[in-house]
Amino acid sequence: MNNEHTIDDNQAMVRQVVDSLDQSIEHLDGHTLSRLNQARHQALAQTLRPRLIKAEWLKAGAIVALIAFLVNGWLMFMTPDADHIGVDDFEMILVNEDFELMQDLEFFVWMIEQEDGN
Numbered sequence: 001m002n003n004e005h006t007i008d009d010n011q012a013m014v015r016q017v018v019d020s021l022d023q024s025i026e027h028l029d030g031h032t033l034s035r036l037n038q039a040r041h042q043a044l045a046q047t048l049r050p051r052l053i054k055a056e057w058l059k060a061g062a063i064v065a066l067i068a069f070l071v072n073g074w075l076m077f078m079t080p081d082a083d084h085i086g087v088d089d090f091e092m093i094l095v096n097e098d099f100e101l102m103q104d105l106e107f108f109v110w111m112i113e114q115e116d117g118n
Helices: 002-026 030-047 055-078 087-095 099-103 105-117
Strands: none
């Protein structure tokens, strides 16, 4: 009920404004009416001008950006961390019977620390 009353009040106000504007136009001189008509035609001509960015291209660009963002995020979360060394890597070193590799392990750790420092 209250919502319908508000809608009726709004429609009455709109009718009153339209009637007031129509009455004000009737009392304008010819020069002012001519200038208003010219301004109206200029405004309509501007709407017909081609736009630099059309809505279709804007939508396509937004979709491409969204796809690129999703693929980048997916790749970022799916790639393993290079800083995290898994247990399998250590098992491969320990199972290997080449003890020279075990002796060089300290050298490899030192090299990695030097690279991280740079």
